[in-house]
Amino acid sequence: PGAAPFPAAAGGSETPLLLANLDTLADLDTLDPAEVDGVGLVRTEFVLTSAAEALSEERHLTVYRRLLDALAGKPVTLRMLDLGGDKALAGLNEGDPAGMLGLRGVRFLLAHPDLARIQARALIRAAAHGPVSVLLPMVTLPAELAAMAALFDEETARLARQGIEGRRPPLGIMVEVPAAALTLDLFGQAAFFSVGSNDLMQYLAAAARDNPAVAPLYAGAETAMFRLLDQICTAARVLGRPVSLCGDLAAEPAAAGRLRALGLHGLSVAPRRLPALRAALGTRLGATLPPAAPGAGSPDSAPGQA
Ligand code: PEP
Ligand code: MG
Numbered sequence: 001p002g003a004a005p006f007p008a009a010a011g012g013s014e015t016p017l018l019l020a021n022l023d024t025l026a027d028l029d030t031l032d033p034a035e036v037d038g039v040g041l042v043r044t045e046f047v048l049t050s051a052a053e054a055l056s057e058e059r060h061l062t063v064y065r066r067l068l069d070a071l072a073g074k075p076v077t078l079r080m081l082d083l084g085g086d087k088a089l090a091g092l093n094e095g096d097p098a099g100m101l102g103l104r105g106v107r108f109l110l111a112h113p114d115l116a117r118i119q120a121r122a123l124i125r126a127a128a129h130g131p132v133s134v135l136l137p138m139v140t141l142p143a144e145l146a147a148m149a150a151l152f153d154e155e156t157a158r159l160a161r162q163g164i165e166g167r168r169p170p171l172g173i174m175v176e177v178p179a180a181a182l183t184l185d186l187f188g189q190a191a192f193f194s195v196g197s198n199d200l201m202q203y204l205a206a207a208a209r210d211n212p213a214v215a216p217l218y219a220g221a222e223t224a225m226f227r228l229l230d231q232i233c234t235a236a237r238v239l240g241r242p243v244s245l246c247g248d249l250a251a252e253p254a255a256a257g258r259l260r261a262l263g264l265h266g267l268s269v270a271p272r273r274l275p276a277l278r279a280a281l282g283t284r285l286g287a288t289l290p291p292a293a294p295g296a297g298s299p300d301s302a303p304g305q306a
Pocket of ligand 2: 174
């Protein structure tokens with residue numbers, strides 16, 4: 001299961017890759033693919049804008065292929081629908097009273113396997129056209145990853161039986177629930193990790209990410225966050241898996257030095273934040289990287305290789 005979705009950074013192992021977060025297809029207009037090493041996070045719950053779109057395998061596929069075409073061979077990390085919490089698609093998930101602590105992300109997908117299978121099939125089909133990696137949001141326990149991996153295996157086999165082109169993409173997890181962050185050594189089935197600092201900080205501080213009344217507590221959790229990040233990076237290194245960071249913390253120029261010191265494999269930020277991050281890291285353009293090798297990020301490629 002060990003697969004690296006991204007090639008090593010050109011500047012040496014200590015230089016994180018520069019990756020983009022995309023929330024909409026329109027974000028592509030603000031991104032020069034030559035300026036990044038790939039896409040570290042596509043929030044598909046925003047890219048797909050209605051329940052009808054989310055339930056259409058063909059619509060998913062069209063969107064994913066558009067993203068792959070735009071990135072012209074660079075790796076694209078597609079996160080499965082992170083519905084629940086503060087994110088809703090009308091007709092699919094409104095009004096969970098548990099909010100941020102409820103049926104969110106992979107929990108929602110496992111509770112709605114028909115929806116999960118639609119998205120998985122489109123992701124498998126997209127992966128036949130380019131270097132796709134798949135991120136699972138809000139994972140708490142290894143059993144959730146195992147269940148989604150089984151679902152991907154089943155749909156890969158079903159597509160093959162149906163004579164539809166597909167390729168099983170590597171599966172990684174968002175590290176954004178403290179229980180998962182503290183037990184990362186148990187997630188050897190993950191091909192890669194991506195820290196969601198927005199959620200990890202809110203769950204560490206028990207302070208909602210969008211509530212100004214507790215914003216100082218949220219910000220104050222940065223010390224706890226860096227201690228945990230150190231632990232996460234060590235655990236990922238022992239497992240031989242790349243770990244990136246795709247929350248807003250990655251875009252804070254003041255944090256760039258400390259993030260770099262952690263040995264993170266990549267930092268993923270909104271396109272408009274890329275120039276400041278590149279300046280803070282003093283790093284090269286993504287264009288200096290060799291193009292991703294064919295088969296990059298396949299489940300059978302070795303960790304750390306393209
Ligand atoms: C995060 O939690 O940091 C993250 C990147 O995901 P989102 O902001 O979509 O919850
Ligand atoms: Mg999150």
